[in-house]
Amino acid sequence: MSTARGIRRLDPLHVVDVFVYVTVLNLTAQWVPQVITESFTTSLFTAIVLKLxxxxxxxxxxxxxxxxxxxxxxxxxxxxxxxxxxxxxxxxLVVLELIHLIFGDAVALGGFFLVTALIIVLMLARRGVRWLLAPRGASAPITD
Known part of the structure; x- marks a missing residue:
């Protein structure tokens, strides 16, 4: 993770992951009534918490x-x-409780099964985007 000038502070893949997560989260909030994010800002911060x-x-x-x-x-x-x-x-369960503690009623991810499905979709989307960003000829997606 070092560059010619020194140590890079944040891997660009982490930023891409957050963008993927916020997109999936907002699409889920649009299509699934039990998933609620009151604003784009809360969905962005929720995506960061989910990433962490x-x-x-x-x-x-x-x-x-x-x-x-x-x-x-x-x-x-x-x-x-x-x-x-x-x-x-x-x-x-930790994800559900942490989101509730941080955001209260501003964010709802549904219940256990809905958050499980959301996490599966998040991980699949992350893998898909990393595959798309992989250099030509690479057989596996970019990993950390």
Missing amino acids: VLEAVLWLKKAVLTRLKSASTWPRRVVSIVVLVLLLPGSK
Whole structure:
């Protein structure tokens, strides 16, 4: 992440991700009555919060999977699997609660299943845009 002049402060992919998230969030708010964002500004800040939370969840998931793969005993494997099973649905509840704490009634993402669907669409859109931005001949999308 360094440049000729020094260290880059923010990877452009993160900015693109936020733009993708805000677009998906606003389209969802337009098409799904249970999803509400009162203004573009709140949807932009919601997209930033979603980006931060989803990055943290992806980092935790990767760490748990690494621990699971390197586990040498069955109790460590079981604990890693339990943590992974709790992390995936638990992260959706964290997203709902965090959005409610930060934005109150200005933003509503629906319930558990709706936010799960929204997160799946966000991740698919992110992967699709990264694939579109990948250099020609690259077989995989750009990753962090």
